[in-house]
Amino acid sequence: MKKTILSMPSRTNLTALFAAFCLFLSTMEYLIPKPFPFLRIGLANLPILISLKILPPLWFAFLLGLKVITQGLVHGTIFSYVFLFSVLSTFSSGFVMFILYKLYPKYISFTGISLLGALTSNIVQLFAAGVLLFGSSIWIIAPPLLIIGSISGFSLGLFAEIFSKKSRWLKEHLTL
Amino acid sequence: MKIPVKHNKKEKTLKFTHSIPPDFLFICGLVTVPAFLLQTVLFVRIFQVLLFLLLVVISGRKVKLLFHVMLFLSIALMNILTPCGEVLLKIGPLPVTHDALNLGIFKATTFLGLIYLSQFTISTNLKLPGVIGGTMGKVFFYFEKIKQENRACTNRNLIERIDFILFNVLKNPENMEIPAKSIEKGEKKLFGIIFLCFFVLINWGAFIIVLLYGANIF
Numbered sequence: 001m002k003k004t005i006l007s008m009p010s011r012t013n014l015t016a017l018f019a020a021f022c023l024f025l026s027t028m029e030y031l032i033p034k035p036f037p038f039l040r041i042g043l044a045n046l047p048i049l050i051s052l053k054i055l056p057p058l059w060f061a062f063l064l065g066l067k068v069i070t071q072g073l074v075h076g077t078i079f080s081y082v083f084l085f086s087v088l089s090t091f092s093s094g095f096v097m098f099i100l101y102k103l104y105p106k107y108i109s110f111t112g113i114s115l116l117g118a119l120t121s122n123i124v125q126l127f128a129a130g131v132l133l134f135g136s137s138i139w140i141i142a143p144p145l146l147i148i149g150s151i152s153g154f155s156l157g158l159f160a161e162i163f164s165k166k167s168r169w170l171k172e173h174l175t176l
Numbered sequence: 177m178k179i180p181v182k183h184n185k186k187e188k189t190l191k192f193t194h195s196i197p198p199d200f201l202f203i204c205g206l207v208t209v210p211a212f213l214l215q216t217v218l219f220v221r222i223f224q225v226l227l228f229l230l231l232v233v234i235s236g237r238k239v240k241l242l243f244h245v246m247l248f249l250s251i252a253l254m255n256i257l258t259p260c261g262e263v264l265l266k267i268g269p270l271p272v273t274h275d276a277l278n279l280g281i282f283k284a285t286t287f288l289g290l291i292y293l294s295q296f297t298i299s300t301n302l303k304l305p306g307v308i309g310g311t312m313g314k315v316f317f318y319f320e321k322i323k324q325e326n327r328a329c330t331n332r333n334l335i336e337r338i339d340f341i342l343f344n345v346l347k348n349p350e351n352m353e354i355p356a357k358s359i360e361k362g363e364k365k366l367f368g369i370i371f372l373c374f375f376v377l378i379n380w381g382a383f384i385i386v387l388l389y390g391a392n393i394f
Contacts (some may be wrong), residue, residue, distance in 0.1 A: 016311050017346060020318030024326075033243055066308075070315050073302060076237065076295035079209050081287055083294070133283050134254040141254075159334075166335050169342045 014051075014173070015059050019066035021047040026071050041152045042118055044071070048094060049110055049117075049160040052101045054173055064094040081132055085125050093121035110164060111157035118153025122146055196368035198299040204372045205297025211379040212289055217391045218282055220382050225285050227378075228292035237295050244291070248284040255280030321345045 026044035044067065051063055068086045072078040077086075097117040100108055122145060130138035164170055215221050232239055261275030300316070303309050325341040 012311060013314065013346065016314035017318050017342070019311075019315045020322055020345075021342075023315065023319050024322045033240070062311075066311060066315060069304075069308070070312060070319075072294075073298060073300050073312075076298045077291060078298050079205055079294040080290035082291065133251050133287060135258050135279075137254040137257040140257070163335050163338065167339055169339045 011055070011059050015055060015063050015066065018047040018051045018055075018063050019070055022063075022067045023070050023074060026067075027074065030075060042121070042149070042156055045093070045114065045117065046156060046160055046163075049097065049114055049157065050164065050170060052097065052113075053164065053170065057098065060094070060098060064090050081128075084132075085128055088128055089121040089125045092124045093117040096120045109157070110160040111154060114157025114160060115150060115153045118149045118156070119146065122149035196372060198302040200369065200372065201297045201299060202302055204376050205293055207376055208293060208297070208379045209290070211376075211383045212293065213286070215379075215383055215386065217386050218278065218285070220386065221282065221285050221289065224379060224382070225289040225292065228289055228296060231296040231375075232292050235296055239292075239295075244288055248288060251284040251287060252277065252280035255283060318345055 022044040025046060029041050029043045032041070048063065048067070051060060055063060068083070068090050069078075071086060072083045075082075077083045094117070097113050100113045100116060126138055126142050126145065130136065212221070212224055215224065229239065256270070256272055256276050259271050259273040259276055260279070261273045263271045263273050264277065265272050304312060322341055322345055325344045326337075328344075329337050329340045331337045331340060
């Protein structure tokens, strides 16, 4: 597999492209009404998963930041708890996914990485929502939310795995 | 003969927001957040939330009112499940207590108020400084391109569709012109700026009055 080292402008363009793709997918997801603000399907995590193969660590972190800021700007939620939940869940799950991908690349696939990332995201959001909004009663609704999050995380990871094997675009852009 | 032009309601609302510079709007929002969060009187907080909601509606932004009502009720209900204080009424086996209800409503209004404040004061025209601002310009450019390519693509295979979009969006990246978002700078009306200053003063004024004279004044 041909690998190329990306120049700075190319890294900037790729990072911006992934962030735009996250924004596009989150906009699609935002249109779906949810009973709780932190209940996310996680479509916007697909570019995050794919970027694990391409972007170096700092650019990956930059991508996470761009994702939350642009979503906050577009949806107009920067001063709200929704933005705070987004920051906490994105960075916690991003951190977990990154560590898993770097430490255990041979033992865990995108499916597992996405599943664990989704669980991390949901647990962090449940905790934050419990502290700020719902109180200790949040744990009553935790099981169904975690189940839904696990299913969506698993499905997204499975799709990312298939995409990483079949995508011509990804094969051309893999880098050190 | 000059033909009078009738402005429709949407045009009027957009004109109102375009007269206010986005960075000034952002700063006013940022300054108002502490005044809102530190407000301890529920009655005043509800007034602030309604004010923010009114401003969001005037600015022309969409409000998912039914969804927000559901959110309000769910937050209040979840807090009622942890009883605290004097029992007001009983719904079956569930006692609805004064302190739990008060806390639930307080948290719900905080949540909604911050959303409305954000929606009124955050504009996509907001330019952030430095590398972040520059990269965000690219993000929004690519976002528009992705939407265009998605509409143009007729391939139903999801992976091939994503490939198509990614290939086309990144074509000739060095020659790309990132079009600047047009901001109607022409009418930097003093009215908009004065209005925002008044808006900030109302919120901080309410906080200071409660601080000096106590909650009983309301």
